[in-house]
Amino acid sequence: MYQYTEFDKQFVHARAAQFRDQLERNLAGKLGDDEFRPLRLQNGWYIQRHAPMLRVAVPYGEMSSKQLRQLARIARELDRGYAHFTTRQNVQFNWIPLVKSADAMDLLAEVNMHGIQTSGNCIRNITSDATVGVAEDEVIDARPYAEVLRQWSTLHPEFAFLPRKFKIAISGAKEDRAAIYWHDIGLQLVHNEAGEVGFTVIVGGGMGRTPITGTIINRFVPWQQILVYLEAIVRVYNRYGRRDNMYKARIKILVKAEGQKFFDQVNAEFKAILERDVDGAAHLIPQAEFDRVNASFTYPAGVQAHAAAGNGLPAEASEADRKQFGKWLERNVKGHKVQGYKNVHLSVKRVGQAPGDVTDTQMEAIADMADRFSFGELRVTHDQNALLPFVREEDLYAVWQAAKAATLASANIGLLSDMIACPGGDFCALANARSIPIANELIERYQDLDELYDIGEIDLHISGCINSCGHHHTGHIGILGVDKDGSEWYQITLGGSDGSSHAPTSVAGKVIGPSFSADEVSDVIEAVIETYRAQRESGEKFVDAVKRLGLEPFKLAANAVRRTTAKAAA
Structure with missing residues (x-):
């Protein structure tokens, strides 16, 4: 990881002190809200629907266990016990009172973190x-x-x-x-x-x-x-x-x-x-x-190429453990540049927890796993999860056990329930509709791993408004919240891609018909997926089937849901 110089450290502390002075003058009525607004924005402070929101910079997603523990402390002491991993590899807090905002900046500065240029009309986090x-x-x-x-x-x-x-x-x-x-x-x-x-x-x-x-x-x-x-x-x-x-x-x-x-x-x-x-x-x-x-970017001391002696699975492991561990290895563990090591994804997507949200307890657990298994380093991912970048293959079973204990071991990376979603109308003043209830309903509906594996790789992205913080345009299935006469409605798009291996050409998804009510969305998504399962060719991924079949069969399936809903209402 990059090591801050004395200049870097002094710079961040000076910025925090400057913000405290600006805040105190604003609260005392000596600095007007209009004058204070650009100053707080360039330090990562928004005023959201219910409370201020702080966006913390995590340049290129790289973070230390010490820094994550400090974020857990901020969540516990100044927020409501959780934070949010964003699609731009930042970390957000949604409930810190403005009067405590300078305290948050001081705590960040202690571990060489800040919110500089995470907002405003400037060059944002790289x-x-x-x-x-x-x-x-x-x-x-x-x-x-x-x-x-x-x-x-x-x-x-x-x-x-x-x-x-x-x-x-x-x-x-x-x-x-x-x-x-x-x-x-x-x-x-x-x-x-x-x-x-x-x-x-x-x-x-x-x-x-x-x-x-x-x-x-x-x-x-x-x-x-x-x-x-x-x-x-x-x-x-x-x-x-x-x-x-x-x-x-x-x-x-x-x-x-x-x-x-x-x-x-x-x-x-x-x-x-x-x-x-x-x-x-x-x-x-x-x-x-x-x-x-x-x-600063040399590998941690102790990382040495070696021939791995297995993955740590004990001979006496039960058949159920072997099956679950095997699925986790398949979905959450990826190759590494150094022989004998793996990249391990920790999924924060689970029932009852909004995509990207991570509790202070989970952050502490991730930090502990980073210290035990990844030389104190971790990453925030574009898909709103965490990653351990230096795990020895021999430690994989132990990592899985630790992740299970922290509710971070869902073997769903790249599958439907590993969806991206912005905070939406529950928090954001710009949102037209809520994202979290739709995401939670879909996660609850698609819990069965065997079903998820049969469906295969699908990027499902949800945004609460056209600003696309949930990157709905790039989802194989995209869901966009729209306002319709003061009510929440949702457009569905298909066939988008961010350029990754799932669909290497970057392209925006296409809308399949008029918008759907909140009550219809989950049924529409299910109808779309079942259409794919019925018409796919052997081994064909969802996004490839959409390209081959075109939108029409999926439109027909979605419209059938609308007709059923209308008939039931009548």
Whole structure:
């Protein structure tokens, strides 16, 4: 993990002290709410439907057990005993009173954490693949580059007030598990023909009201020049992006409207910055600085390649244990870059708990498992789960036992019940409908693992509004909450993809007919799934069946639910 320098630590503590001063002046009536709003936003503080919401930055998803224990403490002492893992690898708290917000920032600073630029019209938290640095298919470790980007973008004076929020994702693996085509800027680490490291740069992606996948603007930018190229992109966006209409202010709208003209402006700006670099003013990355940052990302002491001596399953294990453990190995345990180790996913998706929510007790348990089995390191995943990145194969059975005791061992990673959902109308003031009741009803309906395994891999994503915090556009099945005459209704989309192995081409799902009432949604989803099960070919995944069959059979199944509901009501 990246190790904070004394400068880094002082910076975070100074920021926390600055926020406390701003808060105290606001509460005393010396700093108006309008003046305080942008200050609290750039420290991660929103005012939600019922209470303030704090978004804590977890750059590229990497966290220590000590940091997670501090988050558990904040949940226990300042919130209501739980936090929320987000799709952008952040952690959110929904019930901290504003008068205690500075206390939360001080506690975060104690463990080198903060909420800087997790909100506001600035460059947000840099995200990556949850298995960055340890993925079996990784070509180049993206972490040092992501950390350099984080440091470059933090409080960048030119980009503090962009036309709209701005998100960057980076991947160094063969499979895109960072959804790079769905970001304002996506970065793919590559080698050129000479073996040199650089980036393929993708620009103009985004979800929300107008879902658009990004376009490649440059197939190879040398790594030393990547900050300059990003500066050129964001500078052109800052200059020409819409500021008169927030719904048209994202860079995706500018790229779509201007096309090649936008690309030409960026490349001209890039060239001009390099040509003006007579005194070292251009933000080229020096080799020495990269080496300093990269040194923090060596594997923990003790991680050594070895031939594993089994997975720890005892000879006297019962048949039931063997079966459950086998399913968990199949779904929750993934390959590793280092021989003898595995990446272990801990599922927080269970009946009675909203997707992404994690209790203080569970956070403590994850931290304990990280210390026992993963050298004190863990990750927050894009799918709102946790991951242990350095588990010895010999310890897998012991990890499974510990995860079971903490209700974190559901063998459902990548299956229907491992759904993504935003907090929705239960918390968010922007939401048109609630997400959590729909998610909980579906999780309760699909508990049987044998049924889930028969259905196979399905990404189900739920958003409470068009802002798509639940990434409904990219779900193989997407559910979007909409307002209809003051009532909660839901649109269903099929065939979306974030670019991962389930469906390698990034694409937005398509709506299947008019919206459905809250009471109909679970039945509609079941009808869609049963249509797939009835018409699939041998070994065919759901998203592939949707492509082959088209939307019509699924529309007919969904509409049959509507007719049944209407008949029952009559």
